[in-house]
Amino acid sequence: MSDTFERIADWLQRVALLDVSLEELIEGLGTRLVEAGVPVVRISQGRLLMHPIIGVIDVTWDADAKRTNSDIYPRSGLSDGLAIQEKSPFADLNDANQEIAKSQSHLRGMELADVVTDLPFIHDDLTDPDTLEKYPLYRRLAASGITGYVALTAPFGKQAVMIEEMEEGYLGSTISYATRRRSGFTPREVDGFRRINMPLMAALRIVTEKFFVSEVMEAYLGGLPSRAVLSGQIARGDVQRIDCALFYSDMRGSTELSQRLSPEEYVAAINRYFDCVAGAVLEYGGEVLKFIGDGLLAIFPFDGARRTPEDMCAAALSAAREAFQRRDDFAADLAVDFGIALHTGEVIFGNVGTEKRLDFTIIGAAVSKVSRVEDMTKKLGFPLLATGAFSARIPEPAQKLGPQTLRGFDEVADIVAYDIAD
Numbered sequence: 001m002s003d004t005f006e007r008i009a010d011w012l013q014r015v016a017l018l019d020v021s022l023e024e025l026i027e028g029l030g031t032r033l034v035e036a037g038v039p040v041v042r043i044s045q046g047r048l049l050m051h052p053i054i055g056v057i058d059v060t061w062d063a064d065a066k067r068t069n070s071d072i073y074p075r076s077g078l079s080d081g082l083a084i085q086e087k088s089p090f091a092d093l094n095d096a097n098q099e100i101a102k103s104q105s106h107l108r109g110m111e112l113a114d115v116v117t118d119l120p121f122i123h124d125d126l127t128d129p130d131t132l133e134k135y136p137l138y139r140r141l142a143a144s145g146i147t148g149y150v151a152l153t154a155p156f157g158k159q160a161v162m163i164e165e166m167e168e169g170y171l172g173s174t175i176s177y178a179t180r181r182r183s184g185f186t187p188r189e190v191d192g193f194r195r196i197n198m199p200l201m202a203a204l205r206i207v208t209e210k211f212f213v214s215e216v217m218e219a220y221l222g223g224l225p226s227r228a229v230l231s232g233q234i235a236r237g238d239v240q241r242i243d244c245a246l247f248y249s250d251m252r253g254s255t256e257l258s259q260r261l262s263p264e265e266y267v268a269a270i271n272r273y274f275d276c277v278a279g280a281v282l283e284y285g286g287e288v289l290k291f292i293g294d295g296l297l298a299i300f301p302f303d304g305a306r307r308t309p310e311d312m313c314a315a316a317l318s319a320a321r322e323a324f325q326r327r328d329d330f331a332a333d334l335a336v337d338f339g340i341a342l343h344t345g346e347v348i349f350g351n352v353g354t355e356k357r358l359d360f361t362i363i364g365a366a367v368s369k370v371s372r373v374e375d376m377t378k379k380l381g382f383p384l385l386a387t388g389a390f391s392a393r394i395p396e397p398a399q400k401l402g403p404q405t406l407r408g409f410d411e412v413a414d415i416v417a418y419d420i421a422d
Helices: 004-015 022-035 089-103 111-115 136-143 187-195 197-221 223-230 254-260 263-283 309-328 365-380
Strands: 042-048 054-062 067-074 121-125 148-161 169-179 239-251 287-292 295-301 338-353 358-363 384-387 399-404 413-417
Touching (some): 004 187, 022 054, 022 067, 022 197, 042 197, 089 121, 089 148, 089 169, 148 187, 187 197, 239 309, 239 365, 263 287, 263 338, 295 309, 309 338, 309 384, 338 365, 365 384, 365 399
Antiparallel strands (some): 042 054, 042 169, 054 067, 287 295, 338 358, 384 413
16 A cells, blocks of 8 residues: 555646646645644745746745745846855755765766666754754754754756856756654655655646746746647648727837947847836836847736726826936936837737748838837937827826827828826
8 A cells, every 4th residue: 555655746747737827836736745644834946947037936835824935036136145046055055956966967868867866855853952053944944833844855867057157057946845743754754755755746846947948938928928839720821800099119220339338248238228118017017029229128018997998098198207207216227218209000920930940020101100100309409209099098187299100101100209207
């Protein structure tokens, strides 16, 4: 007859094939351990990610609070003194993983599976005053009544990643278990945690890499394209029509800046501009579809229910004003300038390219028009312009600038200017 840990190992293999979240996996593991009489009150999982924005994902299950919390630490924050850098069991296990990687660097692929079998782990008594001096975490856990602590890890291959000024981090996952039983975990329980560690780490890798793929796609493609790809809208020529408010922005003086600044300073200026504009768009519910050199194209889609044309046009206008407010927060020597144009209309969003290289793009007369209106911000001397079609959706009055001829369009367009402050 199988014991508790054999049954949990079987369950983990089945879970790995399902579409579950990391939080569901950790909470399910904790629940099953408790139901089987293993007095776990806390489970914590951490994984370093090779992601352009996210550095570490951490999930903690608390049996007493009946709550599972997720924390995502950005790459940029890992070198700024976050607690995650302090001396900790997870950090020491990561170092041990790196030693394994170095010692087995001559092996390839399947050879690793035959030799990397006895993975490092930690089992400590948190009622021992000397043990509490090992890590600040131990002192915090002991203060909450934790008496026993076990942590295990597993490397995911041999690949490592550099994060900011931190030392090289080894790709893998680490898990810890804590108890308040006076005598801590029994040898049988520690052995059980070690026995389920491999199937658990396999499930963790699958679940976290699903998260990783989704987040990477959103970081590089944007929310709408990434959801389209993950939902199967991936064939070349697949398109959809979208009614939306369009938001187009272009940075001022970028050519002059590129000649005056070093490459690093120039990229920093571009990123400050995108922090102002793209950050505002995302904050107000828009979709950033394209970074076009030093320009940006975004939409605020209508759905006729929760995202009405009036609400989305108001959100687009608020995002534009927020972008200018963010610009004004920079010191004079770091200032960036830009224009913004707003319009409404139907766009065609689709998958274009060759058989081997595809891209999502947005096309249509409305896209061309909003970019031409942004061109007019320089000619007319107003940083925030909109078409008459857009202003008709907004009750707030705007300064009418009259019909204007737009490059590439036969008909003239009514243009209005909005104040950049509310």
